[in-house]
Structures are given as C-alpha cells and as structure tokens.
Amino acid sequence: MPYTWKTEVDVDETIVVLMNVLDKNTELPNWLVCTINGSISDSKPEIVKYFFEEVKQHIPAALKYFETTM
Incomplete structure (x- = not known):
C-alpha cells in the first residue's frame, strides 16, 4: 500500500530507509x-x-529503480 508523502520530512525518512537498505544489500x-x-x-x-x-544527491545509484516514474 503506497504511502503519500505530505512533507519533506516524510521524504527524508524514505531516503534514510533507502540508504540503509542499500548499505546492507546490493x-x-x-x-x-x-x-x-x-x-x-x-x-x-x-x-x-x-x-x-x-535521491540524486544522496543515493544516485537508486535512481534506476524509479526512472520510469520520473
């Protein structure tokens, strides 16, 4: 189920999750x-x-997962 971002803090939390996952997994x-x-x-x-x-600033390698929605 999607989560609607309402603030930049919501996005920041998502970025941290992405960074943590990619630190542990490829x-x-x-x-x-x-x-x-x-x-x-x-x-x-x-x-x-x-x-x-x-994403571009902190984890540009993750862009490949979301390019189709840009």
Whole structure:
C-alpha cells in the first residue's frame, strides 16, 4: 500500500530507509520499490521533485529503480 508523502520530512525518512537498505544489500526489495513508486504517484509534484533531488544527491545509484516514474 503506497504511502503519500505530505512533507519533506516524510521524504527524508524514505531516503534514510533507502540508504540503509542499500548499505546492507546490493538491490532494493520489490516491495519497497513498489511502495515508493506508489508514493511517487500519490504525492504532490513538489514533494516528488524533492524526492528525486534527494535521491540524486544522496543515493544516485537508486535512481534506476524509479526512472520510469520520473
């Protein structure tokens, strides 16, 4: 079930989760990618833009999971 980001703090928490998962694993689990893609679809455009800015800054390797929703 997707989670709608309402604030930049919501996105920041997602970024931390992504960084932690990728620190321990080489790939993101499918459930996490699906959940984040749902958040991208359901959240306001300015929050989604912030998400992509933060991914590019902190974990650019993760962009490949979300390129189709950009």
